[in-house]
Amino acid sequence: MEQGIRRQSEEDPTIPIIYVVTPTYHRPEMAAELTRLGQTLLLVPRVHWILAEDSKTCSQVLSDFLEKLGLPFTHIASPMPDIYRKLSQAPRGVSNRRAALQWVRDHGADNGVLYFLDDDNAIDIRLFEEMRDTRKVSMWPVGLIGLYSVSSPVLNDDGVVVGFYDAWPAGRKFQVDMAGFAVNVEYLRKQRKASMPYIAGHEEDGFLKSLRITLPDIEVKANRCTEILVWHTRTTKNPLRTLNLTKHKSDNIKELAHNMKKWSVINLRLSPTFFRR
Amino acid sequence: MEQGIRRQSEEDPTIPIIYVVTPTYHRPEMAAELTRLGQTLLLVPRVHWILAEDSKTCSQVLSDFLEKLGLPFTHIASPMPDIYRKLSQAPRGVSNRRAALQWVRDHGADNGVLYFLDDDNAIDIRLFEEMRDTRKVSMWPVGLIGLYSVSSPVLNDDGVVVGFYDAWPAGRKFQVDMAGFAVNVEYLRKQRKASMPYIAGHEEDGFLKSLRITLPDIEVKANRCTEILVWHTRTTKNPLRTLNLTKHKSDNIKELAHNMKKWSVINLRLSPTFFRR
Numbered sequence: 001m002e003q004g005i006r007r008q009s010e011e012d013p014t015i016p017i018i019y020v021v022t023p024t025y026h027r028p029e030m031a032a033e034l035t036r037l038g039q040t041l042l043l044v045p046r047v048h049w050i051l052a053e054d055s056k057t058c059s060q061v062l063s064d065f066l067e068k069l070g071l072p073f074t075h076i077a078s079p080m081p082d083i084y085r086k087l088s089q090a091p092r093g094v095s096n097r098r099a100a101l102q103w104v105r106d107h108g109a110d111n112g113v114l115y116f117l118d119d120d121n122a123i124d125i126r127l128f129e130e131m132r133d134t135r136k137v138s139m140w141p142v143g144l145i146g147l148y149s150v151s152s153p154v155l156n157d158d159g160v161v162v163g164f165y166d167a168w169p170a171g172r173k174f175q176v177d178m179a180g181f182a183v184n185v186e187y188l189r190k191q192r193k194a195s196m197p198y199i200a201g202h203e204e205d206g207f208l209k210s211l212r213i214t215l216p217d218i219e220v221k222a223n224r225c226t227e228i229l230v231w232h233t234r235t236t237k238n239p240l241r242t243l244n245l246t247k248h249k250s251d252n253i254k255e256l257a258h259n260m261k262k263w264s265v266i267n268l269r270l271s272p273t274f275f276r277r
Numbered sequence: 278m279e280q281g282i283r284r285q286s287e288e289d290p291t292i293p294i295i296y297v298v299t300p301t302y303h304r305p306e307m308a309a310e311l312t313r314l315g316q317t318l319l320l321v322p323r324v325h326w327i328l329a330e331d332s333k334t335c336s337q338v339l340s341d342f343l344e345k346l347g348l349p350f351t352h353i354a355s356p357m358p359d360i361y362r363k364l365s366q367a368p369r370g371v372s373n374r375r376a377a378l379q380w381v382r383d384h385g386a387d388n389g390v391l392y393f394l395d396d397d398n399a400i401d402i403r404l405f406e407e408m409r410d411t412r413k414v415s416m417w418p419v420g421l422i423g424l425y426s427v428s429s430p431v432l433n434d435d436g437v438v439v440g441f442y443d444a445w446p447a448g449r450k451f452q453v454d455m456a457g458f459a460v461n462v463e464y465l466r467k468q469r470k471a472s473m474p475y476i477a478g479h480e481e482d483g484f485l486k487s488l489r490i491t492l493p494d495i496e497v498k499a500n501r502c503t504e505i506l507v508w509h510t511r512t513t514k515n516p517l518r519t520l521n522l523t524k525h526k527s528d529n530i531k532e533l534a535h536n537m538k539k540w541s542v543i544n545l546r547l548s549p550t551f552f553r554r
Binding site for chain 2: 028029031032033035036039040042043122123124125141143144147148149150152153154155156157165224225226227228231233234235236238241243248250251252253255256259260263265266
C-alpha cells in the first residue's frame with residue numbers, strides 16, 4: 001500500500017504546513033474514527049497531525065498507530081482538570097487542545113496554519129488548500145450543525161463578514177464551530193494571551209476573541225462561504241461491553257478480543273493471565 | 278490537489294480490480310458520507326466504485342460528484358419495490374445491491390473481486406489488499422457489530438472456519454455482516470442462481486448460501502481473523518429541516534442553502550422562483 005502513502009521527501013518545502021489538531025479519547029469507536037481520519041490526511045500534502053489525548057499519558061496503541069500511518073505527527077496527552085470533570089456540561093477537549101496550541105507556538109513554522117478537526121468530523125480534502133494561505137484567521141461554512149443544519153459566516157456585497165448564520169442562542173461574538181476556522185501560526189504567536197476557555201459551548205468564541213480579530217479581518221473561503229467542505233458528523237456511540245471468552249480459550253477469538261481490548265472496543269471478564277502465552 | 282488523485286494510466290493492469298458496491302440514498306448526511314468514503318477509495322489502486330442509489334433515476338448531484346472525484350465508477354439507480362416499502366422491517370439496499378450484482382456479472386473482469394461497503398462504514402485500506410486475491414469467498418472480522426461489538430469467523434487449529442462469533446440469534450448459516458466478505462467475480466458468474474433475498478437481516482446469509490460455499494471453502498483474512506480492519510460505524514441522523522431564508526435574499530446564505538438543498542441537507546420553504554437569477 002505504498003501508493004497512497006505520502007513521501008515527505010518529495011514535498012515542496014515552500015508550501016505552508018497545516019497543523020491539524022485532533023483531540024481524542026479512548027472509546028469503542030476510536031480505532032474506526034482515527035483510521036478513517038488519518039487515511040484522509042494521507043491525501044493532503046504538507047500536513048502535520050497533532051493527536052491530543054484527554055489522558056495523563058500517551059497510550060501505546062495510539063503511538064504505534066501513528067508510527068505505522070506514515071504522516072508527520074506529534075502525540076500529546078493532557079487530561080481535563082478534575083475540577084471541570086464534575087460539571088454537568090464539562091468543557092471536553094480543551095486541556096488537550098491547549099496543549100496542542102502550546103506545541104504549535106513552540107514548534108510551528110511561521111507561515112504554517114493551525115486547524116482544529118475532531119476525529120468524528122468529515123472533510124473534503126479541498127478545504128485544506130482553501131485554508132493553506134491563511135494570513136490571520138480564515139472561515140467557511142460547517143455542515144450538520146444545530147437547527148439550521150449549518151453554521152456559516154454571512155457576507156455583505158463586498159465579501160466582508162457581517163455576522164453569522166447559526167441557530168445557537170445569541171451571546172457569542174463568533175458563532176462558529178471548531179471545524180469552521182484556521183489560524184496563521186505567526187499571527188497566533190503574536191497574540192501572546194490567546195487561549196481557549198474552559199467553558200462548554202464557548203471554546204471557539206473565547207479563543208477567537210482572544211485572537212483579537214474583527215469581523216472584517218476574517219478571510220472567507222469555500223467559494224465565498226457558499227459551499228460546505230466540512231461536516232460536523234457524529235458517530236453513534238457503542239457501549240463498552242464486557243465479553244466472556246470462556247468458550248474461546250484456544251482459537252482466534254481470544255487474540256481478536258485481545259486486540260479489541262487494546263483499542264478500548266471491549267472489556268474482558270478474564271484475568272490478565274488469560275492472555276499470557 | 279492532484280497528488281492524491283489516482284492516475285489510472287499508471288496502474289498495473291494485471292492487478293485484480295475490486296468492485297466496491299455502495300448502496301446509498303438521499304438524506305442530510307449523504308454528502309459527508311460519500312465524500313469521506315470516496316476519498317478513502319482514492320488511496321486504493323485498481324478500485325471500481327459502484328454507487329447504487331435506492332431511487333428510480335441517478336441523481337444529477339451524485340453523477341457530478343462521481344465525475345469530479347476521479348475514481349473509475351458506475352452509477353446505478355434501482356428503487357426498493359413498493360411491496361417491501363410497507364414492511365416494518367424493510368429490506369433496505371437490496372434492490373440496488375442486486376442491480377450492482379448484475380452489473381458485475383455483465384461487466385466485471387474474471388479475476389476481479391466484489392465487495393459490499395456501506396457509505397457509513399469505516400475501513401482500513403489494508404483490507405483491500407487482503408481481499409484482492411479472493412478465489413471464491415473470503416471473510417474477516419467486522420467491528421462494532423451487535424452485543425459482542427464484533428462479528429467474526431471462528432477458526433480451528435488448522436485455520437479452517439468452523440463457525441461464527443456473533444451475537445445475532447441462531448438461524449443463519451453464515452453469521453456475517455455485509456462488510457465481512459468478498460467474492461471472486463468468476464466464481465460469482467458461475468453461480469447462475471446466486472442472488473440476495475428481500476428479507477431484512479438475512480441478506481448476507483441468503484446471498485452466501487446462494488453462492489453454494491461450505492465453511493471450509495472460506496478464505497480467512499486479517500491475520501487469521503484476529504484483527505479488525507473494517508467497522509460497522511453508524512452516523513447519527515439529522516432531521517431534514519426546512520429553512521426560511523426571507524432574511525437572506527441577497528447574501529451568500531441564499532446560494533449556500535441552494536447547494537444544501539441540492540445535496541438533500543435541507544428543505545426550503547421558498548418558491549422555486551426564489552433561486553432564479
